[in-house]
Amino acid sequence: MSKIVAFCCENSGHKVVESLGLSMPSNVDIRKIPCTGRLEIAQMLAEIEQGAEKVLVLACPLDNCKYVRGNQRAAKRVAAAKNALRDAGLSEDMIRIEFMSSLDKHKLKAVFVEMGVI
Amino acid sequence: MIVAERKPFDEILSMIGNARKVLILGCGSCVTVCMAGGEKETQLLASTIRLSDKKQNITRELRCATIERQCDKEFFAAVANDVKWADIIVSMACGVGVQFCGEVFTDKEVVPALNTKFYGATVEQGVWSERCVGCGDCVLFKFGGICPIARCSKSLLNGPCGGSQNGMCEVDPENIQCGWQLIYDRMAAIGRLDLLEQNQPLKNWSTGRDGGPRRVVKEDATL
Numbered sequence: 172m173s174k175i176v177a178f179c180c181e182n183s184g185h186k187v188v189e190s191l192g193l194s195m196p197s198n199v200d201i202r203k204i205p206c207t208g209r210l211e212i213a214q215m216l217a218e219i220e221q222g223a224e225k226v227l228v229l230a231c232p233l234d235n236c237k238y239v240r241g242n243q244r245a246a247k248r249v250a251a252a253k254n255a256l257r258d259a260g261l262s263e264d265m266i267r268i269e270f271m272s273s274l275d276k277h278k279l280k281a282v283f284v285e286m287g288v289i
Numbered sequence: 290m291i292v293a294e295r296k297p298f299d300e301i302l303s304m305i306g307n308a309r310k311v312l313i314l315g316c317g318s319c320v321t322v323c324m325a326g327g328e329k330e331t332q333l334l335a336s337t338i339r340l341s342d343k344k345q346n347i348t349r350e351l352r353c354a355t356i357e358r359q360c361d362k363e364f365f366a367a368v369a370n371d372v373k374w375a376d377i378i379v380s381m382a383c384g385v386g387v388q389f390c391g392e393v394f395t396d397k398e399v400v401p402a403l404n405t406k407f408y409g410a411t412v413e414q415g416v417w418s419e420r421c422v423g424c425g426d427c428v429l430f431k432f433g434g435i436c437p438i439a440r441c442s443k444s445l446l447n448g449p450c451g452g453s454q455n456g457m458c459e460v461d462p463e464n465i466q467c468g469w470q471l472i473y474d475r476m477a478a479i480g481r482l483d484l485l486e487q488n489q490p491l492k493n494w495s496t497g498r499d500g501g502p503r504r505v506v507k508e509d510a511t512l
């Protein structure tokens with residue numbers, strides 16, 4: 172099973188993670204952040220350098236960000252981080268962003284299945 | 290400010306070549322503001338190089354540092370030890386900083402990580418646009434404060450040309466506004482269209498690049 176690091180917005184993704192409780196896969200490292208708009212490109216790459224096989228960014232649904240455009244910014248930075256991965260000769264699929272509300276348990280589970288985490 | 294953007298990664302990697310100790314040196318002034326060569330950008334470049342090296346089984350050490358400015362000698366003292374350690378310096382400053390870094394550390398190879406583009410302003414977040422080419426004899430007062438040299442694609446002093454359509458320039462009608470339309474609109478807005486009645490004589494370009502490399506001496510500031 173691959174080890175992944177998930178940057179979770181405290182207003183959405185992190186709430187989903189909390190609601191999963193004990194059924195949360197143990198190979199996912201959670202990084203709670205106030206808004207995904209706070210995430211830097213180099214922060215995502217640093218996790219990969221430090222051994223994460225994949226980085227997942229869990230942001231609020233588009234057009235529903237507490238800080239208005241944080242999730243849109245995160246999407247652009249994820250795209251930039253993917254560019255850097257390509258530059259380095261790695262797969263851009265190592266970094267992924269998903270938009271979900273605090274209630275989207277089923278969606279997060281499906282993402283984990285797709286990513287081979289559970 | 291001076292506006293720049295980062296070179297393609299492969300080009301940077303090929304300049305670094307076989308160097309095994311690399312100092313990535315950011316600049317804390319213009320290129321930090323235009324998000325091309327500040328502290329964040331040094332980290333992103335370093336991270337990408339490390340990932341690429343790991344993939345190719347290359348052993349290389351990287352250090353990142355960012356100094357206040359690379360166009361003033363005194364700031365380089367802070368990184369003297371890192372420079373001593375390094376085989377090569379990848380400067381993330383504008384072309385001025387890259388050259389000055391080499392003038393301070395005369396025995397080191399210094400290579401540019403950025404393409405220096407122009408003197409410009411932030412027109413919206415993440416978008417910069419050219420405003421001046423440093424002609425050395427500013428004529429903005431004749432054109433309502435809009436530079437015909439920097440903002441007309443042909444640097445016409447008696448414009449517009451026939452390629453001005455719907456406010457856009459024929460050189461790139463999608464993206465470049467006609468500088469002369471901007472000048473006209475501005476002159477109309479400030480009630481100075483009379484100034485445009487005057488034909489402008491040839492400009493003396495010897496104050497610009499055509500006069501060779503320039504320098505400014507301010508006597509009361511020299512030691």
Ligand code: SF4
Nearest residue numbers: 421422424427428436
């Ligand atoms: S006239 Fe010369 S100095 Fe003035 S804005 Fe234009 S290029 Fe710059």
Ligand code: SF4
Nearest residue numbers: 441449450458467468
């Ligand atoms: S269309 Fe306008 S900006 Fe373009 S070259 Fe002609 S006068 Fe200059």
